[in-house]
Amino acid sequence: MKPARAVAYVRVSTAEQTSEGVSLDGQEERLRAYFTLQGLELVEQIREAGVSASKPLAERPGGKRLLELVGGRWVQHLVALKRDRLFRDAEDALRQTKAWDRAGVALHRVDVGGQAVNTATAMGRFFLSMTAAFAELKRSLIAERTQATLSRKKADRKAYAPTPYGFDRDGEVLVENPAEQRVLMMVRTWCAQGWSLPRIAEELNRRRIPAKKGRRWHASTVRYTPKNDLYG
Known part of the structure; x- marks a missing residue:
């Protein structure tokens, strides 16, 4: 059996705190219930307040600590409420998760449309790949529409x-x-x-x-x- 040591990560931006009612305490409460259910040992709880997801993990104070724990093989599981707590987009998530997967670290997302998903399972990895594929499709469609609009403007x-x-x-x-x-x-x-x-x-x-x-x-x-x- 692999060790079940895990780190939990919660984050809110200032805008979310004031306009959407997203709180660090609320995220932590849901993560604690998940830890109990999955039998994971919480090694460290990282709180990131007033930090945008557009900033890469390595440039966030808490994100840097998280990467240290994962890189130092102190934990085998990383738990967050949703993907956007950690990453700016699906492509960023896929790239980083693949690196963690090679290092033997599983990413757990507690709320994916009301269901929990983790990359320790084949289904979890498949779901993450599909999410990234749909995100890439969306970017491509936007690029095509932009190019079509530009071509029409040039023609006229x-x-x-x-x-x-x-x-x-x-x-x-x-x-x-x-x-x-x-x-x-x-x-x-x-x-x-x-x-x-x-x-x-x-x-x-x-x-x-x-x-x-x-x-x-x-x-x-x-x-x-x-x-x-x-x-x-």
Whole structure:
């Protein structure tokens, strides 16, 4: 039998304490009941107040202590009420949990839709992987919608941020900037002649032709120019 030593972690942000009624004491009460039910030995209780989940564990005072306990093999189980007490998103949770799994440490989440799940079981690991997969799907769908919206705006010459080189913003419409359009023609010509991106940037700077907002040209700035489908 593996040792059943465990660390419990509770966290609230200031906003949660004031607007949502989430309390450290309430979380601890539920975790104590879970420890009793599972027969886990509580080695240490870590409380994190006024800390956002967007901050990585290693940058939180309590999170750093938690990682020390897990990394030092002092505990074999880590218990929290929900995933968002520990991690900023499902991808972060999956990455860190896999590392803990290799170290022989199981993550227990006491409230997952009213059920307890832990990565010591095959079903718990499967559930975590599915959660991360759905989170990745959501991010991909958002990225696709964003790209589709941007493409429509470019096709209709609608303004978007930042205003691209060669155009000025007139309300919600992009209008051509004649001087910058001439520079774009030069850049396209040099690209067709096989000039490297650093060479083009150097030549534009040598001629004292500023990039947007008076900035200097760089290879990365030049690279964007011929690739932007706004220019056709």
